[in-house]
Every structure is written in structure tokens, then in C-alpha cells.
Amino acid sequence: MTHARLFESPLLRHAGPTYFPLAFVARLPFAMMVVGVLTLVVAERGSVTLGGLNSAAAGLGTALAGPLLGAAVDRFGQRRVLVPVGLVNATLLGAFPFVVAGTAPDVAVLALSVLIGASAPQVGPLSRTRLVAIIGRTIAPGRREKVLSGTMAYESAADETVFIVGPFLVGLLASAIAPWVAIAGASVLTFVFVTAFALHHTGRVDPDPDKVPEVPAPARELVRFPLLTVVVGTLGVGIFFGATLTSLTGFLAQDGSGDRAGLLYGVMGIGSAVLALGAAALPARFTLRARWRTFGSLLLAAAIGYACARSVGGLVVALAVLGLGIGPTLVTLYSLAARLSPAGRSATTMTMLGSAVIVGQALASAGTGVVVDSLGATAALAAPALAAALVVAAGVAHTAPASRVEERELVPA
Known part of the structure; x- marks a missing residue:
């Protein structure tokens, strides 16, 4: 399904013309959180190590609370959960610059970072949950698979874009005005x-008044091996994001041009968004499992090339190819998650994946920063290859081919 047709479909008519722009902008704070916390703490407290610990603390908060918030959404609905959680998160983010710049001990800053991560609204996963529910209600059964594929492609491209625009926006605001x-x-x-x-x-x-309400599956269904491999693969994608941006920043900082990292990082986003959107046009016989292995392998090969680059030009070429692998891979992972989601647990499943991305990004940002400081920027260029290897390994371990996945009707969660 082309994206022109996606936005002319009953999906758009039901969601309304403002939905997609609104959901896109609402994703940005989540993508800005890890890098924003890191940048502010380093600037105000003068410690790269403390900055890395705070970004990791935010990721820890997301890891602990993200799936719980998803479960709350599955039980109480998005509005009842998102409104209070969003207001709490906005308040904590607003207080963070004052706490960091003040006399509060480092442990208090770390605790606040955990709370910021724990209360971070995951708009991307919840948007997917809404759209899957709408597809189940408004799209004829014979067209649902195609519409779902196009929708997941768009949503993944949107996530790809904000996870590149977010850090770029943080760097731009920090350098042009101030880190806070x-x-x-x-x-x-x-x-x-x-x-x-x-x-x-x-x-x-x-x-649907004509449909028997769906009984939520037991929570143990969320830890079945096929779904866990998808979560691990998504964690690898998050690690890849954090490792790539941090290693690129470290490499460019050697000659004083670290502020260009966001611009060069955007090169990866171009191919990533284009290929993610194009994933909807791939033939059905090219199964999701085959796509995971194919595009994951492309990602790994490009990451090895990135690790071997010793010039800015070489890095730019590698980043462009990396984008061709990461976009379709993320689309595939979310599409598999939609299929494997236990009945009545779609929001929980999607927030598990969203948490995996942000946790991976936070841990990789901190860990790669340590490598840059201790072993040098050149050594840190190998970090994205390790992340890509994790993505490929999870794909190989995944034991449920798309043709054998137990498919269920896409119904509102």
C-alpha cells in the first residue's frame, strides 16, 4: 500500500487530518530526553561520567515503568493514563535544569533522572496501538494486512525521524542558546x-457492539520466546542509535567539530526514512523473518564499514548505507510485534519495544562515551557493529517464521 493511499484510506478519515502531525510532534520529547539529560548534566556539573550515568538512569526509569504504563493503558485506556503521566513528566522536565544547576547532590540529580525516564510518555507505541485498533474496526479483513503493513512502515519512519531529529534539536538548542x-x-x-x-x-x-469483548491474555504470554526475541532485536536498534551518535560525536570532536555530529547523523535518517516507508511495497512472499535477516545483515555489513572508516567522507558513506538497513529493520520488528501481541496486550507489547529502544540508546550513550574517553574515538566506532550483531543474532534466534505466526484478528486493545 503506498503512503498516498494510506492517507486517503478510511484510516485517515477515522483518525482525522490532525492526527498524524500531532502524533509526530508529540514523539519528540521522548527522543530528546536521553541526549538532553546528558548534555545538560555535562554542561552544568562538568562531568561526562555523571552525564552518562544520568542518561542511563533515565533509561532505567523507562525500562522499569514503560511496560507498567502500557499495562495500565490496556486496562484503563490511553486518556486516563496519558494525561496525568504527561503532566507529571512535563513538570519533572521543567524542574530538572534548576536541580542540576543548583546545589542538590549528584544522587538527587540521578533520582530525578530516573523519575523523568519512568514518567516519559511513549507516544510512538501508543499511536501504533490506536491505529491497529482503528484498522481492526474500519478496514475489510481482506485489506487489513496491506493497510497494517503501510501503517507500520509510516510509524517506524516517524520514529526513525524523531530519534534523529530529537538529538539534533538538542544539540542545536544547546549550542545556539544554552543546554537548559x-x-x-x-x-x-x-x-x-x-x-x-x-x-x-x-x-x-x-x-464494536457486535463483537464479544476480548479477554486479555495472561501476562506470561508477554514473555514467550518469539516475542522476547523481537524485544531483544529492538534493544539492539536502540543500542545502535546511541552508539552511532556518541561515537560519531567523539570522532568529530578530535578536531573540534563535534557540534557537526547531529548534521552528519541526519544523513543516516534520509535513507532510513525512505526505506522504512518503502517497506510497505515489499511483496508478501518476502516474509517478515526474511526481511529481519536481510536488512539486519545489511546493517551489520554497513556498521563494519563504519568501524573501518578513518575520514569524515568515509563515515558519511557508511552512515548513508546504515540508514538503508536500520529503517526496514525497525519496520519489521514492529510489524512482528503487532502479530505476536497477546490478546488485549497490544499497548503493553508496543511500550515494551519503545522502552527497549530508549534503554538501548541510554546505555549505549553512556557506555560508548566511556570507550571514547578510555580507548579513543577510533575504537568507539566499532560499537555500532556490536549493536548490529545483536540485531542479527536476535533475528536468527527468532523461531516463529511469519508464515507460521499465530495470527489473530486485529481488534481494539
């Missing part, structure tokens, strides 16, 4: 756009 502005901006975006997303009419999908 990026966190303050994330606070404002959360307050305005996340709240608007929560209150959008799609936040409440009315149940």
Missing part, C-alpha cells in the same frame, strides 16, 4: 502536544 533550553523545550512540548495527543478523539476507540 533543550530540556525546557521538551517540557513545553510534553505539556502541549502529549496532552493534545492524549485528548485526541482516537484516544478513546469505542468497542
Whole structure:
């Protein structure tokens, strides 16, 4: 399904013309969080190590609370959870610059970082949950698979874009104005756009009166091996994001041009977004499992090339090829998650993947920073290859080919 047709479909008519722009902007604070915390702490406290610990702490908070928030959404609905959580997160982000710049001990800053991560609204996964529910209600059964594929492709491309634009925006605001502005901006975006997303009419999908309500599957269904391999693969994608940006920044900082990292990082986003959108046009016989292995292998090969690069030109070429692998891989992972999601657990499943991305990014940002400081920027260029290897390994371990996945009807969660 082409994306022109996606936006002319009953999906768009049901969601409304403002839904997709709103959901896109509402994603930005989540993508800005890890890098924003790192940048502000380093600038105000003068410690790269402490900055890395805080970014990891934010990721830890997301890891602990993300799936719980997803479970709460599955039980109480998106509006009842997103509105209070978004307001809490906006308040914590607004307070963070004052705490970091003040006399509070480092442990208090770390605790606040954990709370920021724990309360971070995961708009991307929840948007997918809404759209899957709408597809189940409005699209004829014979067309659902095609529409779902196109929708997952768009959603993954949107995530890809914000996870590149977010760090770039943090760097731009920090260098042009001040580091605290990026966190303050994330606070404002959360307050305005996340709240608007929560209150959008799609936040409440009315149940089908002719359909028997779906009984949620037991929580143990969330830890079945096929779904766990998808989560691990998504964790590898998050590690890849964090390792790539941090290693690129370290390499460029050797000649004083570290502020260019965001611009060069954007090169990867171009091919990534294009290929992610194009994934919807791939033939059905090219199964999801085959796509995971194929594009994951392309990602690994390009990451090895990135590790071997010794010039800015070589890095740019490698980044362009990396984008061709990472975009379709992420689309595939989310499509598999939609198929493997236990009944009534779609929000929990999607937030598990969203948490995996941000946790991987946070841990890789901190870990790769340590490698840059201790072993040098050149050694750190190998970190994305390790992340890509994890993505490929998870794909090989995945034991449920797309043709044998137990498919169920796509119904509102």
C-alpha cells in the first residue's frame, strides 16, 4: 500500500487530518530526553561520567515503568493514563535544569533522572496501538494486512525521524542558546502536544457492539520466546542509535567539530526514512523473518564499514548505507510485534519495544562515551557493529517464521 493511499484510506478519515502531525510532534520529547539529560548534566556539573550515568538512569526509569504504563493503558485506556503521566513528566522536565544547576547532590540529580525516564510518555507505541485498533474496526479483513503493513512502515519512519531529529534539536538548542533550553523545550512540548495527543478523539476507540469483548491474555504470554526475541532485536536498534551518535560525536570532536555530529547523523535518517516507508511495497512472499535477516545483515555489513572508516567522507558513506538497513529493520520488528501481541496486550507489547529502544540508546550513550574517553574515538566506532550483531543474532534466534505466526484478528486493545 503506498503512503498516498494510506492517507486517503478510511484510516485517515477515522483518525482525522490532525492526527498524524500531532502524533509526530508529540514523539519528540521522548527522543530528546536521553541526549538532553546528558548534555545538560555535562554542561552544568562538568562531568561526562555523571552525564552518562544520568542518561542511563533515565533509561532505567523507562525500562522499569514503560511496560507498567502500557499495562495500565490496556486496562484503563490511553486518556486516563496519558494525561496525568504527561503532566507529571512535563513538570519533572521543567524542574530538572534548576536541580542540576543548583546545589542538590549528584544522587538527587540521578533520582530525578530516573523519575523523568519512568514518567516519559511513549507516544510512538501508543499511536501504533490506536491505529491497529482503528484498522481492526474500519478496514475489510481482506485489506487489513496491506493497510497494517503501510501503517507500520509510516510509524517506524516517524520514529526513525524523531530519534534523529530529537538529538539534533538538542544539540542545536544547546549550542545556539544554552543546554537548559533543550530540556525546557521538551517540557513545553510534553505539556502541549502529549496532552493534545492524549485528548485526541482516537484516544478513546469505542468497542464494536457486535463483537464479544476480548479477554486479555495472561501476562506470561508477554514473555514467550518469539516475542522476547523481537524485544531483544529492538534493544539492539536502540543500542545502535546511541552508539552511532556518541561515537560519531567523539570522532568529530578530535578536531573540534563535534557540534557537526547531529548534521552528519541526519544523513543516516534520509535513507532510513525512505526505506522504512518503502517497506510497505515489499511483496508478501518476502516474509517478515526474511526481511529481519536481510536488512539486519545489511546493517551489520554497513556498521563494519563504519568501524573501518578513518575520514569524515568515509563515515558519511557508511552512515548513508546504515540508514538503508536500520529503517526496514525497525519496520519489521514492529510489524512482528503487532502479530505476536497477546490478546488485549497490544499497548503493553508496543511500550515494551519503545522502552527497549530508549534503554538501548541510554546505555549505549553512556557506555560508548566511556570507550571514547578510555580507548579513543577510533575504537568507539566499532560499537555500532556490536549493536548490529545483536540485531542479527536476535533475528536468527527468532523461531516463529511469519508464515507460521499465530495470527489473530486485529481488534481494539
